[in-house]
Amino acid sequence: MLSEAAKKKAAAASKPAAPARGAGEVRIVGGQWKRTRLPVADRPGLRPTPDRVRETLFNWLGQDLTGWQCLDVFAGTGALGFEAASRGATQVLMNEADMGLVTQLKSIAAKLKAENVRVLRGDGVAAIKQCAAGSMHLLLLDPPFDSALFKPALEAAAKAVAADGYIYLEAPREWSEEELALLGLGRYRHLKAGAVHAHLLRRAG
Template sequence: MARARPRPSAARAAPPHEVRIVGGQWKRTRLPVADRPGLRPTPDRVRETLFNWLGQDLSGWRCLDAFAGTGALGLEAASRGAAQVLLVEQDPELVATLRKLKERLAAHTVEIRRGDALAVLAGMAGSNLDLVLLDPPFDSQLFEPALAAALSALASGGLVYLEAPRAWTDSDAAQAGLELRRHLKAGAVHAHLFGRAPGRAA
């Protein structure tokens, strides 16, 4: 079905098929958003809030973006100085786009890996990651297993970010071995920041 042309009055609005990095060395860089089933890039406002929570300087951090999609979350971390960022994506077309982006940005701290997010996370157990970014498809059953796998890869002071279609309570977090630190609702998106639960060893 043909898409309607944008009205002139909407000329200042962000195009529907791109998002922008909101901070760091690549601020305002446009990232293409492919028309793929289930692809739902994290809104700019949510990413801005997340990195306000984390702090603007991620120098030295080791990060994993497990359901990379457009790469917006992981590239945002790299833009703010993260030392290592692994982007994991299963869709071959999205992987090809991410590789082009990496080349265009000369993003030497970014690694792109095609694969299953849960399998990659399982293989990262004991890796002492500082930040794991989880944005699974909202119609999937991947939330609980992804959190469990992320916890096993997390450093003792590491953090897990999760986007989900519902709010995760303190009780939900505790059952996953995590502690809820922050929560934001933006439209249909619930954004969460978790740390390792007190007394839960790395």
């Protein structure tokens, strides 16, 4: 006969795992879906780009992205990718490794009827490498800050970006001109906001 403690333990083990709790929300700051709320799942390392940084980024880029091909490499909440789509980008590919976040992104895109958004599941660096050379007008790189993905992502992005295109890099430190030059990139803009360093990069030369 099971003790009360054993019964409680068995009952707990039989319960399905609880879904990931929400950790708040962010809002799209511009374009046709301005003020639309995006849920932020409770995931390790998930860190949505702050509103102020997103607003500054799209002031740098301009508010009309008509005709642009964009890739949000580590999409997470989709805040960056949906900002680009909201401003009229022709196509925004959102890549994310976490299946739960992929499902969430697809749900948001369906709710917005965002025909210019396509959600992919997979490795971020591999997703960049699948792009034709010089095909992307904007690559959005915001990997987990504790990862080793920064350099390989930048190396791949330097090949995928169009001659007149941009690479957005969000990182826990500032990348120097010398480091970027070794990757064939140059810094166009830089902003520090709290612990975030936002870089807008272009192909060197």
